[in-house]
Amino acid sequence: MADYPQVTRDDVLAAAKRIADDIVRTPLIEAEIRGHRVWLKCESLQTGGAFKLRGATNRLLQLSEDERRRGVVAFSSGNHAQGVAIAAARLSIKAIIVMPSDAPIKKIEGTRAQGADVVLYDRRTEDRVALAERIAADHGSVVVPSFDDPHIVAGQGTVGLELQTQLAEANAGAAQRIVICCGGGGLSAGIALACPEAAITIVEPQGWDDMRASLDCGHIVPVAKTAPATLCDALQTPLVSPITFDILHNRGADAVSVSEMEVVDAVRWAWFEHRLVVEPGGAVALAALLAEKVEIVPETVAILSGGNIDPDLHSKLVR
Structure with a gap:
């Protein structure tokens, strides 16, 4: 018996009803790759620029009145930070966000713009979880993790x-394969629960593919201390959680990794083919399809999970 809260499809269905008025129904667009039809789910166009608002809203809506008064603390490189900051502002909850000092300025400024207090740390030398827990203890606040929480996953x-x-509205068949960007695995685990008939493929940047290694080994494996620098700041999760790992392991999810150049190619393709602004970490699922690392079957869906990229960097990459 697992010693952590379980998440079920019923939890996802309940979350959908709970957050319906607080999120954007993002576009699902038809695209073509090597003559095959694929579908792109554009969470890059979600409020806050990423899917993270969904989990953050579901979590914060379930806080007690006392917990709301005491505020929340989150840790994130940016997208979860903004999701929590937006949800907290809407509910008049004080939010403190622990963010790496090398996070994109756009993400730091976007978080502060929502009224959250930002505490910066060095991701190479400091433990963000310990820092967040210390701040929460000092303020009596509730820690809202980015993926290691059943309400977030749901x-x-x-x-x-x-x-x-x-897909049904487009008179297409049910999704047969869903290709998903993966950091801590909250998005991929949640989708795996929501779509039990679809094959699940998770995609990570090379060197940060700890979920792939964990699924291969059958137990959680951390990212190596020597992990390389990557453009995919949103996917630099050093250790996945038992909640997300177990869901993906039990569903038989497979996993691939993509190179920095393959990610850049995907950012460029999204812009030139569909005028979509997608950040590197949000483009890895698309990168895997473009690089032929994942077979395209009928009704393959790729999740574009985030669009919070510095405009100067995006301009440089698409040039």
């Missing part, structure tokens, strides 16, 4: 419910 899973509805 909220992220609403992406899967939504895309299935959109």
Whole structure:
């Protein structure tokens, strides 16, 4: 028996009802790769620029009145930070966000713009979880993790419910394969629960593919201390959680990794083919399809999970 809270598809269905008025129904667009039809689920166009608002909203809506008064603390390189900051501002909850000092300025400024207090740390020498827990203890606040929480996973899973509805509206079949960007695994685990009939493929940047290694080994494996620098700041999770690992392991999810150049190619392709601004970490699922690392079957869906990229960097990459 697992010693952590379990998450079920019913939790995802409940989350969808709970957050329906607080999120954007993001587009599902038809695209073509090497003559094959694929579908792109554009969570890069979600409020806050990423899917993270879904889980953050689901979590914060379930806080007690006392917990709301005491505020929340989160740790994130940016997208979860903004999701929590937006949800907290809407509910008049004080939010403190622990962010790496090398996070994109756009993400730091976007978080502060929502009224959250930002505490910066060095991701190479400091433990963000310990820092967040210390701040929470000092303020009596509730820690809202980015993926290691059943309410967060359930909220992220609403992406899967939504895309299935959109496929039906387009007179297409149910999703057969869903290719998903993976950091800590909250999004991919939630979608795996929401879409039990679809094959699940998770994609990570090379050197940060700890979920792939964990699924291969059958137990959680951390990212190596020598992990390389990557453009995919949103996917630099050093250790996945038992909640997300077990869901993906039990669902038989497979996993691939992509190179920095393959990620850049995907950012460029999204812009030139569909005028979509996608950040590197949000483009890895698309990168895997473009690089032929994942077979395209009928009704393959790729999740574009985030669009919070510095404009100067985006301009440089697409040039």
